[in-house]
Amino acid sequence: MKYALLALALLFSQTSLALAPLPVTQIAPGVYMHQSTHHWPDRDNHGEIANIGFIVGDKCVAVVDTGGSPQQGIALRIAIKQTTSKPVCYVINTHVHPDHIYGNIAFKAPGVKFVGHHKLARAMASRAPHYLGRAEETLDIRVNQDHIIPPDLEVKDSMTLNLGNRELLLTAHPTAHTDNDLSVYDKTTDTLWAADLVFLEHIPVIDGSIKSWLAELDRLEKNHYKLVIPGHGTPVTDWPASMQPQKAYLSDLAKEIRAAIKQGKTLEQAVDSVGLSAKDHWQLFDQFHRKNVTIAFAELEWED
Numbered sequence: 001m002k003y004a005l006l007a008l009a010l011l012f013s014q015t016s017l018a019l020a021p022l023p024v025t026q027i028a029p030g031v032y033m034h035q036s037t038h039h040w041p042d043r044d045n046h047g048e049i050a051n052i053g054f055i056v057g058d059k060c061v062a063v064v065d066t067g068g069s070p071q072q073g074i075a076l077r078i079a080i081k082q083t084t085s086k087p088v089c090y091v092i093n094t095h096v097h098p099d100h101i102y103g104n105i106a107f108k109a110p111g112v113k114f115v116g117h118h119k120l121a122r123a124m125a126s127r128a129p130h131y132l133g134r135a136e137e138t139l140d141i142r143v144n145q146d147h148i149i150p151p152d153l154e155v156k157d158s159m160t161l162n163l164g165n166r167e168l169l170l171t172a173h174p175t176a177h178t179d180n181d182l183s184v185y186d187k188t189t190d191t192l193w194a195a196d197l198v199f200l201e202h203i204p205v206i207d208g209s210i211k212s213w214l215a216e217l218d219r220l221e222k223n224h225y226k227l228v229i230p231g232h233g234t235p236v237t238d239w240p241a242s243m244q245p246q247k248a249y250l251s252d253l254a255k256e257i258r259a260a261i262k263q264g265k266t267l268e269q270a271v272d273s274v275g276l277s278a279k280d281h282w283q284l285f286d287q288f289h290r291k292n293v294t295i296a297f298a299e300l301e302w303e304d
C-alpha cells in the first residue's frame, strides 16, 4: 500500500514536472488569464480552447475555470504556483461546458472549495455521460466520472467571496448561453469575468435561451466595467460597445426566425436561410450557426 502510494505520488509529480506552466498574462492587477484562440475542440487541441485563469488576493487565490483537459488544469496549477505562494481556496466554474471544467481535478485538495451556479450540478449530472463518452474519440483525452466535480458552494442569486482584501461578486444569471452561467466581478479592478455570457469574435453559441440571453445582455449593457473577459479570445475595455455585435447577431436571429415561423417555414427551411448574412462577421460560424438556428427555432416556435 505504502509503495503504491509512493508510486502514485511519483507519477503525479512526474506529470507535473513534464508539463510546462500554462502561459498566463496579468491583465489587471492580480488578475491572470490564459487567452485562448478560436478553435473547434478537437484531438489536436484536446478541447483546450477557453480563456481560463486566476485572481490573487492577500490571503488566497480563486481559479476561474480550469480548462478543457486534466493536463491543462495541471498546467494552470503550475502557473499559479510560479506566480504566487498563496494557496488556492476557490475554484469557480462559470458553466458546464467541458472546455471550462475538465481541469477541475487538478485542484481537488483539502481547503479548496468548488463554486458554481445552483443549476451547475444538475447540468453536470445530465451532460456528463454524453461528454465523457465522446472525450477520448473527439478530444483524445482520458476523463471519467472523477473529473466531473460539482460545486461545494452553490450560488443561487449572488455570493461574495473574500480572497483577503479582495472581494469577488459572483452572479448566477438567468438562462442565457446555458442555464448555469455564473459571472465573476472583481471589485478591486472593476473587471467582469463574463466567460461565455459574452462572445466577441467567436460566434455566440446558444445552449440555453436566445430570449433570456438577450434580456440578460440588456441588463449587463447598463453596467460599467473597466475590463470584460469573454470565455474565448481577447478581453475588452470598451464595454458595452464591444458587446453590440453579439446583441445584433442574437436579435437578428430571433427576428428572422420569428418571421420564418410566421411564414410557416419548417425548421429545415429556417436553418438553410436564416441569419446567413452574418457569416463573415464571426469566427467558427459554419460550426455553430445552424445549431443556433435549430435551438432558437425550437424555443421561439412555442412562444405566444
Ligand SMILES: [Zn+2]
Binding pocket: 095, 097, 177, 196, 231
Ligand atoms: Zn460555453
